[in-house]
Amino acid sequence: MSLKLKTERMLAHVEGGVGWMTFNHPVRHNALSLEMWQGIGDILEHFAGNSDVRVVIMRGAGGKAFVSGADISEFDSKRSNKTQKDEYAKTSARASHWLGKIEKPLIALIEGYCIGGGLATALAADIRMATPDSTFGIPAAKLGLGYEYEGLAKLARVVGPSHARDIMFSARFMSADEALNMGLVNFVESRDDIEAKCLAYAERIAGNAPLTVQAAKAALNAWEKGSVEHEVAQVRALVDGCFDSEDYKEGRRAFREKRTPHFQGH
Numbered sequence: 495m496s497l498k499l500k501t502e503r504m505l506a507h508v509e510g511g512v513g514w515m516t517f518n519h520p521v522r523h524n525a526l527s528l529e530m531w532q533g534i535g536d537i538l539e540h541f542a543g544n545s546d547v548r549v550v551i552m553r554g555a556g557g558k559a560f561v562s563g564a565d566i567s568e569f570d571s572k573r574s575n576k577t578q579k580d581e582y583a584k585t586s587a588r589a590s591h592w593l594g595k596i597e598k599p600l601i602a603l604i605e606g607y608c609i610g611g612g613l614a615t616a617l618a619a620d621i622r623m624a625t626p627d628s629t630f631g632i633p634a635a636k637l638g639l640g641y642e643y644e645g646l647a648k649l650a651r652v653v654g655p656s657h658a659r660d661i662m663f664s665a666r667f668m669s670a671d672e673a674l675n676m677g678l679v680n681f682v683e684s685r686d687d688i689e690a691k692c693l694a695y696a697e698r699i700a701g702n703a704p705l706t707v708q709a710a711k712a713a714l715n716a717w718e719k720g721s722v723e724h725e726v727a728q729v730r731a732l733v734d735g736c737f738d739s740e741d742y743k744e745g746r747r748a749f750r751e752k753r754t755p756h757f758q759g760h
Contacts, residue, residue, distance in 0.1 A: 504533030511700035520556025538592035553603040563611025593618035631667035704759035
C-alpha cells in the first residue's frame with residue numbers, strides 16, 4: 495500500500511509489516527528540501543499510528559547517496575527572512591521529532607554517500623546497513639559551521655567520544671569498513687544483496703513481539719540519554735505491559751506447542 499503525500503520528493507509504502515520511507519530527490523543527492531521535511535513528518539506520523547507497520551526502513555533514491563543534508567539551493571526562497579526561517583524550523587523540527595521519537599525500530603539502508611546532515615539523519619536509525627562503497631563523514635570543519643550539541647552527543651553515544659572527535663576534528667571521509675569497525679554501521683552488504691538482506695532483517699524484527707521490541711527500544715534510548723528518572727519509569731511501565739499482554743500468553747503457548755508464535759501487539 496502506497497501513501498498519498500503532498501510531495502513527490504518523498505515516497506512511502508507498507509508491505510508485510512514493513513514501512514518504507516524513501517528520500518526521492520536524486521538529482522540533488524537527496525538533499526532535504528522543505529517539502530521533504532514535511533513529508534518525513536507525515537510519513538513517520540502515519541507509520542507510528544499504523545498497527546500494520548512494525549518496522550520502518552528509510553533509504554535514498556538513485557543509489558548514489560542516502561541523504562546529503564539540507565537543500566541549500568532553496569534557502570533564498572524558503573529561508574530568506576525571519577518568518578520563513580521560523581516556518582522552516584517548525585516543519586523540520588516536526589520531522590526530527592518523529593525521527594527521534596518513533597517507537598518502532600527504524601533501519602537506515604545506506605547506499606553511497608552519507609555525509610554531513612545525511613549522517614545525522616542516519617544516526618536517528620536504530621540499525622544502519624551500508625554498501626561496501628558507502629562513504630561517511632561530517633565535513634563541518636571544512637565549511638566553518640558549528641554542529642549542534644544534540645547531533646554530536648548522538649554521534650558520541652554511537653561511536654564513542656574518541657571516534658567522534660576524530661570525525662569532527664579531521665573532517666575526513668571514512669569507508670564502510672571503517673564505519674563498521676567503529677560501530678557507526680551494523681552491517682555491510684553488497685549492492686546486489688543489500689535490499690533483500692535489509693528486508694529479511696526487518697521482517698525478522700516484525701515477526702517478534704512488538705511490545706517487547708518497543709520496551710527494549712525505550713530502555714536503550716533512556717540509557718543513551720542518561721537514565722532520566724521519568725523515562726526509566728516509562729520503560730518499567732512498558733515492561734509490565736509486556737507481562738500483562740496477550741502476546742506473552744501467545745509466546746508461552748507457542749513455546750509449549752513447538753510452533754512459531756503469532757504476535758498481535760497487545
